[in-house]
Amino acid sequence: MTTAVITGIGVAAPNGAGTENFWDATLRGESGIGPIRRFDVRGYPARLGGEIDDFDPAEYLPRRLLPQTDRMTQLALAASAWALADAGVEPGTYDPGETGVAMAGAFGGFEYGQRELENLWCSGPERVSVYMSFAWFYAVNTGQLSIRHTMRGPAGVVVGDQAGGLDAVAQARRNIRKGARLMLSGGFDSSFCPYGWVARMSDGALSTDEDPRTAYLPFDIRAQGQVPGEGGAVLVVEEAAAARRRGTRIYGEIAGYAATFDAAIRHGGERGLGRAVEAALADAGVTAREVGVVFADGSGRPADDRAEAETIADLFGPQGVPVTVPKTMTGRMSSGGAPVDLASALLAMRDGLIPPTVNVHTVAPGTRLDLVTGVPRPWRPGHALVLARGRGGFNSAMVLRPGAVAPALPEKPESPAVERPPDQEGES
CATH class of the missing domain: 3.40.47.10 (Thiolase/Chalcone synthase)
Structure with missing residues (x-):
């Protein structure tokens, strides 16, 4: 494929x-x-x-x-x-x-x-x-x-x-x-x-x-x-x-992906995040043991956080995998949040550093997560799992696999400035 x-x-x-x-x-x-x-x-x-x-x-x-x-x-x-x-x-x-x-x-x-x-x-x-x-x-x-x-x-x-x-x-x-x-x-x-x-x-x-x-x-x-x-x-x-x-x-590499929905309250209210993770891992052909880091959704709402923490701990074991929420430095960016987490996961693979979850000092009782806080954590890059949830019961999970590095391109300046393409678009 x-x-x-x-x-x-x-x-x-x-x-x-x-x-x-x-x-x-x-x-x-x-x-x-x-x-x-x-x-x-x-x-x-x-x-x-x-x-x-x-x-x-x-x-x-x-x-x-x-x-x-x-x-x-x-x-x-x-x-x-x-x-x-x-x-x-x-x-x-x-x-x-x-x-x-x-x-x-x-x-x-x-x-x-x-x-x-x-x-x-x-x-x-x-x-x-x-x-x-x-x-x-x-x-x-x-x-x-x-x-x-x-x-x-x-x-x-x-x-x-x-x-x-x-x-x-x-x-x-x-x-x-x-x-x-x-x-x-x-x-x-x-x-x-x-x-x-x-x-x-x-x-x-x-x-x-x-x-x-x-x-x-x-x-x-x-x-x-x-x-x-x-x-x-x-x-x-x-x-x-x-x-x-x-x-x-x-x-x-985009190795695996799955999406689910939470059940409506009238149908029992079952959350679908765990099913999304299991299906994404199966799509990638990897086990939970092969995942080296989880970029969590990190709602900030206690009930949502408990549910996500339970899902991660049940699948990976208590403190079984490093978990991070670097969006504590940006806020939740709606449709932009998960792509930034994907970018962070890829850069973490490149540099061998898991970014921290800032300002979190006292993990809630029963959370059972190995939360990366304070400073970046060195790691041996492996598979990364990125989680995202949306209002209305959306759940998505994506597994990234480290890429083979081809011959490097010429170095580019670190400044984000780029040459403008011709001024010809925007008409509709």
């Missing part, structure tokens, strides 16, 4: 824009969570978030594209260019019909939508941008990335909240198996505006703590909710034989 591997990574997260910037900050334990600054949060019970400060879209995108795009799309476009540069993919590497895009979305362009609705209310319909017709849509990132990079093969979007980021990468693997040579995949969300904030608050999951060090503490005895973040990651998913012919670096 055709093997799908990951050859490029582009990350934009609250603690770093650009993959190496993000990864260096993560290994240092630097958090991007703080008081919200993009809109006035006075009067809202939840006031903390993971905002990306060191990102100016004008540095990476042509001027004409800026008024056409929401912030989430601007982040995704920049990260896609970083990922392709990281993979050494240039125009003409593959036929456009052999390449495609599979992205995840959750909220869509809430910030763009709110601004245009304000224009409608305050100034009339003639002041509403024509680009409102697509800039708010949760599928717009897939369209803009395919236009930007002239990818005319398979295209799609998956909506599953936090779990959707894994589902989209799994869809990319399916397309590789069906004959595509290269897929861009991942997820991005950004909804730091009153419209988006109210939507996030609707299920009562947000922490109302105003201390960034204690607001989001998955598996901790003090856990009381979660903190939203913005951003995500784009991964270059490539057919393994083609990648090896190019002589590019292979970060890892």
Whole structure:
């Protein structure tokens, strides 16, 4: 069966824009969570978030594209260019019909939508941008990335909240198996505006703590909710034989994947995360004993944390595998969270370091997890399991296998800045 591997990574997260910037900050334990600054949060019970400060879209995108795009799309476009540069993919590497895009979305362009609705209310319909017709849509990132990079093969979007980021990468693997040579995949969300904030608050999951060090503490005895973040990651998913012919670096293989749903309360409320993990391990052809690290979902809600901890301990044994939740430094990024965890797992394989779960000091009684806290933990890279759950009962699990490293590409500067492609896309 055709093997799908990951050859490029582009990350934009609250603690770093650009993959190496993000990864260096993560290994240092630097958090991007703080008081919200993009809109006035006075009067809202939840006031903390993971905002990306060191990102100016004008540095990476042509001027004409800026008024056409929401912030989430601007982040995704920049990260896609970083990922392709990281993979050494240039125009003409593959036929456009052999390449495609599979992205995840959750909220869509809430910030763009709110601004245009304000224009409608305050100034009339003639002041509403024509680009409102697509800039708010949760599928717009897939369209803009395919236009930007002239990818005319398979295209799609998956909506599953936090779990959707894994589902989209799994869809990319399916397309590789069906004959595509290269897929861009991942997820991005950004909804730091009153419209988006109210939507996030609707299920009562947000922490109302105003201390960034204690607001989001998955598996901790003090856990009381979660903190939203913005951003995500784009991964270059490539057919393994083609990648090896190019002589590019292979970060890892998408070895296994599965998704399930929790049963409705009226049907017993059985949680499906354990079934997803078992099926993903079976798909990868590995046992629990062969997994070297688990990147947990880490809800931050005590009941959810207990259920996830029980699932991990039951499958791997008490303290049976290192577990980490590096999103304690970024907040939960909806569709972007799991792709960033995938990127972290691949970078952990590359460097032999498991990133820490910051600020968690007292694991809740009965948790039975070997939680990596404080500082990175050295490990001998092996299989990594990434877990993600979404509102409404979504569960997804993905197993990554370390990749064989091909001859290295020429070194690139660590700065995320990349040369802009020609200013020709964005029309619809």
